[in-house]
Amino acid sequence: MSDTEKIQAESRTEFGKGAARRIRRDNKVPAVIYGHGNEPVHVTLPGHSTMMALKRGGANALLELDIDGTSQLALTKQIQVDPIRRTLEHIDFVAVRKGERVVVDVLVHVVGEAGPDTLVVTENNSVQVEAEATNIPESIELSVEGLAAGTQILASELALPKGTTLLVDADTLVVNITEQISAEALEAELEEAEAEAGIEREESDEEAAENAEAEASAEGDAEGTSDSE
Known part of the structure:
Protein backbone atom coordinates (compact mmCIF):
# COMPACT_ATOMS: atom_id res chain seq x y z
CA MET A 1 0.00 0.00 0.00
CA SER A 2 2.58 2.51 -1.09
CA ASP A 3 0.09 4.95 -2.64
CA THR A 4 -2.41 6.78 -0.48
CA GLU A 5 -5.86 7.93 -1.52
CA LYS A 6 -6.33 11.70 -1.25
CA ILE A 7 -9.67 12.82 0.16
CA GLN A 8 -10.93 16.35 0.72
CA ALA A 9 -12.21 16.67 4.30
CA GLU A 10 -14.05 19.39 6.19
CA SER A 11 -13.73 20.22 9.89
CA ARG A 12 -16.88 19.39 11.82
CA THR A 13 -18.20 21.43 14.74
CA GLU A 14 -21.70 19.93 15.06
CA PHE A 15 -22.07 16.67 16.94
CA GLY A 16 -24.81 14.27 18.00
CA LYS A 17 -27.26 12.05 16.15
CA GLY A 18 -29.11 14.94 14.54
CA ALA A 19 -25.95 16.44 13.07
CA ALA A 20 -24.81 13.00 11.84
CA ARG A 21 -28.15 12.45 10.08
CA ARG A 22 -27.87 15.82 8.33
CA ILE A 23 -24.36 14.95 7.17
CA ARG A 24 -25.51 11.61 5.75
CA ARG A 25 -28.47 13.23 3.99
CA ASP A 26 -25.91 15.30 2.08
CA ASN A 27 -24.17 12.04 1.00
CA LYS A 28 -21.27 12.70 3.34
CA VAL A 29 -19.73 10.69 6.17
CA PRO A 30 -18.90 11.80 9.73
CA ALA A 31 -15.48 10.66 10.91
CA VAL A 32 -13.04 11.08 13.81
CA ILE A 33 -9.23 11.02 13.76
CA TYR A 34 -7.42 9.89 16.93
CA GLY A 35 -3.76 9.58 17.80
CA HIS A 36 -0.40 11.11 18.72
CA GLY A 37 -1.77 12.33 22.05
CA ASN A 38 -3.85 15.03 20.39
CA GLU A 39 -7.50 15.82 20.86
CA PRO A 40 -9.76 13.89 18.47
CA VAL A 41 -10.32 15.69 15.17
CA HIS A 42 -13.90 15.55 13.88
CA VAL A 43 -14.30 15.78 10.12
CA THR A 44 -16.82 15.25 7.33
CA LEU A 45 -15.85 13.24 4.23
CA PRO A 46 -17.46 12.91 0.78
CA GLY A 47 -19.46 9.68 0.79
CA HIS A 48 -18.84 8.17 -2.65
CA SER A 49 -15.12 8.91 -3.01
CA THR A 50 -14.47 7.73 0.56
CA MET A 51 -16.35 4.47 -0.05
CA MET A 52 -14.33 3.80 -3.21
CA ALA A 53 -11.06 4.60 -1.44
CA LEU A 54 -11.87 2.15 1.35
CA LYS A 55 -12.77 -0.57 -1.15
CA ARG A 56 -9.46 -0.10 -2.96
CA GLY A 57 -7.42 0.16 0.24
CA GLY A 58 -8.87 -2.86 2.01
CA ALA A 59 -9.23 -3.43 5.74
CA ASN A 60 -6.25 -1.20 6.58
CA ALA A 61 -6.88 1.58 4.07
CA LEU A 62 -4.54 4.56 4.44
CA LEU A 63 -6.03 7.89 3.36
CA GLU A 64 -4.42 11.28 2.95
CA LEU A 65 -7.01 13.71 4.28
CA ASP A 66 -6.84 17.36 3.28
CA ILE A 67 -8.45 19.06 6.29
CA ASP A 68 -8.99 22.72 5.52
CA GLY A 69 -5.66 22.88 3.68
CA THR A 70 -3.70 20.71 6.14
CA SER A 71 -2.64 17.20 5.07
CA GLN A 72 -3.04 14.30 7.52
CA LEU A 73 -2.32 10.61 6.95
CA ALA A 74 -5.10 8.56 8.51
CA LEU A 75 -5.20 4.77 8.97
CA THR A 76 -8.66 3.20 8.98
CA LYS A 77 -9.47 1.47 12.29
CA GLN A 78 -13.25 1.06 12.45
CA ILE A 79 -16.01 1.44 9.86
CA GLN A 80 -19.72 1.51 10.64
CA VAL A 81 -21.96 0.54 7.71
CA ASP A 82 -25.74 0.69 7.47
CA PRO A 83 -26.82 -2.99 7.50
CA ILE A 84 -29.62 -2.45 4.97
CA ARG A 85 -28.50 0.31 2.60
CA ARG A 86 -24.78 -0.63 2.93
CA THR A 87 -23.81 3.04 3.11
CA LEU A 88 -21.06 4.43 5.34
CA GLU A 89 -22.33 5.56 8.75
CA HIS A 90 -19.13 6.57 10.55
CA ILE A 91 -15.37 6.03 10.36
CA ASP A 92 -12.68 6.03 13.04
CA PHE A 93 -9.11 6.78 11.92
CA VAL A 94 -5.72 6.80 13.62
CA ALA A 95 -3.36 9.64 12.70
CA VAL A 96 0.00 8.36 11.40
CA ARG A 97 3.17 9.82 9.92
CA LYS A 98 5.32 8.68 7.01
CA GLY A 99 7.92 6.22 8.23
CA GLU A 100 5.94 5.44 11.38
CA ARG A 101 5.41 1.75 12.13
CA VAL A 102 1.95 0.58 13.11
CA VAL A 103 0.38 -2.63 14.40
CA VAL A 104 -2.42 -4.04 12.23
CA ASP A 105 -4.24 -7.30 11.48
CA VAL A 106 -3.66 -8.50 7.92
CA LEU A 107 -5.84 -11.07 6.14
CA VAL A 108 -4.33 -14.39 5.04
CA HIS A 109 -5.42 -15.20 1.47
CA VAL A 110 -5.33 -18.97 0.84
CA VAL A 111 -4.78 -19.93 -2.81
CA GLY A 112 -4.31 -23.16 -4.75
CA GLU A 113 -5.75 -26.66 -4.53
CA ALA A 114 -4.52 -29.08 -1.86
CA GLY A 115 -3.94 -32.75 -2.64
CA PRO A 116 -6.80 -35.15 -3.48
CA ASP A 117 -9.29 -36.12 -0.75
CA THR A 118 -8.20 -33.30 1.55
CA LEU A 119 -10.00 -30.54 3.40
CA VAL A 120 -8.34 -27.15 3.91
CA VAL A 121 -9.29 -25.66 7.28
CA THR A 122 -8.35 -22.03 7.94
CA GLU A 123 -7.74 -21.79 11.67
CA ASN A 124 -6.76 -18.09 11.63
CA ASN A 125 -7.79 -15.92 8.68
CA SER A 126 -5.60 -13.00 9.77
CA VAL A 127 -2.36 -12.37 11.64
CA GLN A 128 -1.11 -9.37 13.57
CA VAL A 129 1.96 -7.68 12.10
CA GLU A 130 3.96 -4.49 12.39
CA ALA A 131 4.67 -2.51 9.23
CA GLU A 132 5.31 1.00 8.00
CA ALA A 133 2.08 2.94 7.84
CA THR A 134 2.62 3.68 4.15
CA ASN A 135 3.52 0.09 3.26
CA ILE A 136 0.92 -2.13 4.96
CA PRO A 137 0.25 -5.32 2.94
CA GLU A 138 -3.39 -5.67 1.87
CA SER A 139 -3.13 -9.44 2.45
CA ILE A 140 -0.61 -12.24 2.86
CA GLU A 141 -0.87 -14.94 0.20
CA LEU A 142 -0.56 -18.56 1.29
CA SER A 143 -0.45 -21.37 -1.30
CA VAL A 144 -1.71 -24.85 -0.39
CA GLU A 145 -1.18 -26.23 -3.90
CA GLY A 146 -0.72 -30.01 -3.81
CA LEU A 147 -0.24 -30.24 -0.04
CA ALA A 148 -1.16 -33.55 1.55
CA ALA A 149 -3.45 -34.33 4.46
CA GLY A 150 -1.67 -33.83 7.77
CA THR A 151 0.12 -30.68 6.65
CA GLN A 152 -0.06 -27.79 9.10
CA ILE A 153 1.10 -24.28 8.24
CA LEU A 154 2.20 -22.07 11.12
CA ALA A 155 2.42 -18.29 11.28
CA SER A 156 6.22 -18.50 11.18
CA GLU A 157 5.98 -20.11 7.71
CA LEU A 158 4.09 -17.22 6.13
CA ALA A 159 5.98 -15.29 3.45
CA LEU A 160 5.80 -11.74 4.81
CA PRO A 161 6.56 -8.73 2.60
CA LYS A 162 9.86 -6.98 3.21
CA GLY A 163 9.69 -4.63 6.18
CA THR A 164 6.77 -6.49 7.79
CA THR A 165 7.31 -8.13 11.20
CA LEU A 166 5.15 -10.94 12.57
CA LEU A 167 3.76 -10.19 16.04
CA VAL A 168 1.63 -13.27 16.79
CA ASP A 169 3.21 -16.38 18.29
CA ALA A 170 5.32 -18.16 15.66
CA ASP A 171 3.56 -21.46 16.48
CA THR A 172 0.09 -20.05 15.78
CA LEU A 173 -1.73 -22.49 13.49
CA VAL A 174 -2.95 -20.72 10.36
CA VAL A 175 -4.04 -23.54 8.05
CA ASN A 176 -4.66 -27.21 8.82
CA ILE A 177 -5.02 -29.69 5.94
CA THR A 178 -6.99 -32.75 6.99
CA GLU A 179 -8.25 -35.89 5.29
CA GLN A 180 -11.66 -35.36 3.73
CA ILE A 181 -14.29 -37.47 5.46
CA SER A 182 -16.92 -39.28 3.42
Whole structure:
Protein backbone atom coordinates (compact mmCIF):
# COMPACT_ATOMS: atom_id res chain seq x y z
CA MET A 1 0.00 0.00 0.00
CA SER A 2 2.58 2.51 -1.09
CA ASP A 3 0.09 4.95 -2.64
CA THR A 4 -2.41 6.78 -0.48
CA GLU A 5 -5.86 7.93 -1.52
CA LYS A 6 -6.33 11.70 -1.25
CA ILE A 7 -9.67 12.82 0.16
CA GLN A 8 -10.93 16.35 0.72
CA ALA A 9 -12.21 16.67 4.30
CA GLU A 10 -14.05 19.39 6.19
CA SER A 11 -13.73 20.22 9.89
CA ARG A 12 -16.88 19.39 11.82
CA THR A 13 -18.20 21.43 14.74
CA GLU A 14 -21.70 19.93 15.06
CA PHE A 15 -22.07 16.67 16.94
CA GLY A 16 -24.81 14.27 18.00
CA LYS A 17 -27.26 12.05 16.15
CA GLY A 18 -29.11 14.94 14.54
CA ALA A 19 -25.95 16.44 13.07
CA ALA A 20 -24.81 13.00 11.84
CA ARG A 21 -28.15 12.45 10.08
CA ARG A 22 -27.87 15.82 8.33
CA ILE A 23 -24.36 14.95 7.17
CA ARG A 24 -25.51 11.61 5.75
CA ARG A 25 -28.47 13.23 3.99
CA ASP A 26 -25.91 15.30 2.08
CA ASN A 27 -24.17 12.04 1.00
CA LYS A 28 -21.27 12.70 3.34
CA VAL A 29 -19.73 10.69 6.17
CA PRO A 30 -18.90 11.80 9.73
CA ALA A 31 -15.48 10.66 10.91
CA VAL A 32 -13.04 11.08 13.81
CA ILE A 33 -9.23 11.02 13.76
CA TYR A 34 -7.42 9.89 16.93
CA GLY A 35 -3.76 9.58 17.80
CA HIS A 36 -0.40 11.11 18.72
CA GLY A 37 -1.77 12.33 22.05
CA ASN A 38 -3.85 15.03 20.39
CA GLU A 39 -7.50 15.82 20.86
CA PRO A 40 -9.76 13.89 18.47
CA VAL A 41 -10.32 15.69 15.17
CA HIS A 42 -13.90 15.55 13.88
CA VAL A 43 -14.30 15.78 10.12
CA THR A 44 -16.82 15.25 7.33
CA LEU A 45 -15.85 13.24 4.23
CA PRO A 46 -17.46 12.91 0.78
CA GLY A 47 -19.46 9.68 0.79
CA HIS A 48 -18.84 8.17 -2.65
CA SER A 49 -15.12 8.91 -3.01
CA THR A 50 -14.47 7.73 0.56
CA MET A 51 -16.35 4.47 -0.05
CA MET A 52 -14.33 3.80 -3.21
CA ALA A 53 -11.06 4.60 -1.44
CA LEU A 54 -11.87 2.15 1.35
CA LYS A 55 -12.77 -0.57 -1.15
CA ARG A 56 -9.46 -0.10 -2.96
CA GLY A 57 -7.42 0.16 0.24
CA GLY A 58 -8.87 -2.86 2.01
CA ALA A 59 -9.23 -3.43 5.74
CA ASN A 60 -6.25 -1.20 6.58
CA ALA A 61 -6.88 1.58 4.07
CA LEU A 62 -4.54 4.56 4.44
CA LEU A 63 -6.03 7.89 3.36
CA GLU A 64 -4.42 11.28 2.95
CA LEU A 65 -7.01 13.71 4.28
CA ASP A 66 -6.84 17.36 3.28
CA ILE A 67 -8.45 19.06 6.29
CA ASP A 68 -8.99 22.72 5.52
CA GLY A 69 -5.66 22.88 3.68
CA THR A 70 -3.70 20.71 6.14
CA SER A 71 -2.64 17.20 5.07
CA GLN A 72 -3.04 14.30 7.52
CA LEU A 73 -2.32 10.61 6.95
CA ALA A 74 -5.10 8.56 8.51
CA LEU A 75 -5.20 4.77 8.97
CA THR A 76 -8.66 3.20 8.98
CA LYS A 77 -9.47 1.47 12.29
CA GLN A 78 -13.25 1.06 12.45
CA ILE A 79 -16.01 1.44 9.86
CA GLN A 80 -19.72 1.51 10.64
CA VAL A 81 -21.96 0.54 7.71
CA ASP A 82 -25.74 0.69 7.47
CA PRO A 83 -26.82 -2.99 7.50
CA ILE A 84 -29.62 -2.45 4.97
CA ARG A 85 -28.50 0.31 2.60
CA ARG A 86 -24.78 -0.63 2.93
CA THR A 87 -23.81 3.04 3.11
CA LEU A 88 -21.06 4.43 5.34
CA GLU A 89 -22.33 5.56 8.75
CA HIS A 90 -19.13 6.57 10.55
CA ILE A 91 -15.37 6.03 10.36
CA ASP A 92 -12.68 6.03 13.04
CA PHE A 93 -9.11 6.78 11.92
CA VAL A 94 -5.72 6.80 13.62
CA ALA A 95 -3.36 9.64 12.70
CA VAL A 96 0.00 8.36 11.40
CA ARG A 97 3.17 9.82 9.92
CA LYS A 98 5.32 8.68 7.01
CA GLY A 99 7.92 6.22 8.23
CA GLU A 100 5.94 5.44 11.38
CA ARG A 101 5.41 1.75 12.13
CA VAL A 102 1.95 0.58 13.11
CA VAL A 103 0.38 -2.63 14.40
CA VAL A 104 -2.42 -4.04 12.23
CA ASP A 105 -4.24 -7.30 11.48
CA VAL A 106 -3.66 -8.50 7.92
CA LEU A 107 -5.84 -11.07 6.14
CA VAL A 108 -4.33 -14.39 5.04
CA HIS A 109 -5.42 -15.20 1.47
CA VAL A 110 -5.33 -18.97 0.84
CA VAL A 111 -4.78 -19.93 -2.81
CA GLY A 112 -4.31 -23.16 -4.75
CA GLU A 113 -5.75 -26.66 -4.53
CA ALA A 114 -4.52 -29.08 -1.86
CA GLY A 115 -3.94 -32.75 -2.64
CA PRO A 116 -6.80 -35.15 -3.48
CA ASP A 117 -9.29 -36.12 -0.75
CA THR A 118 -8.20 -33.30 1.55
CA LEU A 119 -10.00 -30.54 3.40
CA VAL A 120 -8.34 -27.15 3.91
CA VAL A 121 -9.29 -25.66 7.28
CA THR A 122 -8.35 -22.03 7.94
CA GLU A 123 -7.74 -21.79 11.67
CA ASN A 124 -6.76 -18.09 11.63
CA ASN A 125 -7.79 -15.92 8.68
CA SER A 126 -5.60 -13.00 9.77
CA VAL A 127 -2.36 -12.37 11.64
CA GLN A 128 -1.11 -9.37 13.57
CA VAL A 129 1.96 -7.68 12.10
CA GLU A 130 3.96 -4.49 12.39
CA ALA A 131 4.67 -2.51 9.23
CA GLU A 132 5.31 1.00 8.00
CA ALA A 133 2.08 2.94 7.84
CA THR A 134 2.62 3.68 4.15
CA ASN A 135 3.52 0.09 3.26
CA ILE A 136 0.92 -2.13 4.96
CA PRO A 137 0.25 -5.32 2.94
CA GLU A 138 -3.39 -5.67 1.87
CA SER A 139 -3.13 -9.44 2.45
CA ILE A 140 -0.61 -12.24 2.86
CA GLU A 141 -0.87 -14.94 0.20
CA LEU A 142 -0.56 -18.56 1.29
CA SER A 143 -0.45 -21.37 -1.30
CA VAL A 144 -1.71 -24.85 -0.39
CA GLU A 145 -1.18 -26.23 -3.90
CA GLY A 146 -0.72 -30.01 -3.81
CA LEU A 147 -0.24 -30.24 -0.04
CA ALA A 148 -1.16 -33.55 1.55
CA ALA A 149 -3.45 -34.33 4.46
CA GLY A 150 -1.67 -33.83 7.77
CA THR A 151 0.12 -30.68 6.65
CA GLN A 152 -0.06 -27.79 9.10
CA ILE A 153 1.10 -24.28 8.24
CA LEU A 154 2.20 -22.07 11.12
CA ALA A 155 2.42 -18.29 11.28
CA SER A 156 6.22 -18.50 11.18
CA GLU A 157 5.98 -20.11 7.71
CA LEU A 158 4.09 -17.22 6.13
CA ALA A 159 5.98 -15.29 3.45
CA LEU A 160 5.80 -11.74 4.81
CA PRO A 161 6.56 -8.73 2.60
CA LYS A 162 9.86 -6.98 3.21
CA GLY A 163 9.69 -4.63 6.18
CA THR A 164 6.77 -6.49 7.79
CA THR A 165 7.31 -8.13 11.20
CA LEU A 166 5.15 -10.94 12.57
CA LEU A 167 3.76 -10.19 16.04
CA VAL A 168 1.63 -13.27 16.79
CA ASP A 169 3.21 -16.38 18.29
CA ALA A 170 5.32 -18.16 15.66
CA ASP A 171 3.56 -21.46 16.48
CA THR A 172 0.09 -20.05 15.78
CA LEU A 173 -1.73 -22.49 13.49
CA VAL A 174 -2.95 -20.72 10.36
CA VAL A 175 -4.04 -23.54 8.05
CA ASN A 176 -4.66 -27.21 8.82
CA ILE A 177 -5.02 -29.69 5.94
CA THR A 178 -6.99 -32.75 6.99
CA GLU A 179 -8.25 -35.89 5.29
CA GLN A 180 -11.66 -35.36 3.73
CA ILE A 181 -14.29 -37.47 5.46
CA SER A 182 -16.92 -39.28 3.42
CA ALA A 183 -20.63 -38.62 3.92
CA GLU A 184 -21.08 -42.16 5.25
CA ALA A 185 -18.27 -41.80 7.77
CA LEU A 186 -19.58 -38.41 8.86
CA GLU A 187 -23.05 -39.84 9.39
CA ALA A 188 -21.60 -42.73 11.41
CA GLU A 189 -19.62 -40.32 13.62
CA LEU A 190 -22.72 -38.21 14.17
CA GLU A 191 -24.82 -41.22 15.15
CA GLU A 192 -22.10 -42.41 17.54
CA ALA A 193 -21.87 -38.98 19.16
CA GLU A 194 -25.65 -38.79 19.53
CA ALA A 195 -25.76 -42.26 21.07
CA GLU A 196 -23.06 -41.34 23.61
CA ALA A 197 -25.02 -38.19 24.47
CA GLY A 198 -28.24 -40.18 24.88
CA ILE A 199 -29.96 -38.42 22.00
CA GLU A 200 -32.58 -40.44 20.15
CA ARG A 201 -32.82 -39.41 16.55
CA GLU A 202 -36.31 -39.15 15.04
CA GLU A 203 -36.89 -41.49 12.12
CA SER A 204 -37.07 -39.67 8.78
CA ASP A 205 -39.92 -40.33 6.33
CA GLU A 206 -37.49 -42.11 4.01
CA GLU A 207 -36.18 -44.33 6.81
CA ALA A 208 -39.73 -45.06 7.98
CA ALA A 209 -40.74 -46.11 4.45
CA GLU A 210 -37.68 -48.33 4.10
CA ASN A 211 -38.28 -49.97 7.49
CA ALA A 212 -41.97 -50.54 6.69
CA GLU A 213 -41.03 -52.11 3.37
CA ALA A 214 -38.48 -54.36 5.07
CA GLU A 215 -41.01 -55.44 7.70
CA ALA A 216 -43.62 -56.19 5.05
CA SER A 217 -41.10 -58.21 3.09
CA ALA A 218 -40.10 -60.13 6.22
CA GLU A 219 -43.75 -60.89 7.05
CA GLY A 220 -44.33 -62.10 3.47
CA ASP A 221 -41.36 -64.43 3.71
CA ALA A 222 -42.62 -65.74 7.05
CA GLU A 223 -46.10 -66.44 5.66
CA GLY A 224 -44.61 -68.19 2.62
CA THR A 225 -42.57 -70.43 4.89
CA SER A 226 -45.62 -71.21 7.04
CA ASP A 227 -47.76 -72.14 3.99
CA SER A 228 -45.10 -74.42 2.65
CA GLU A 229 -45.01 -76.27 5.92
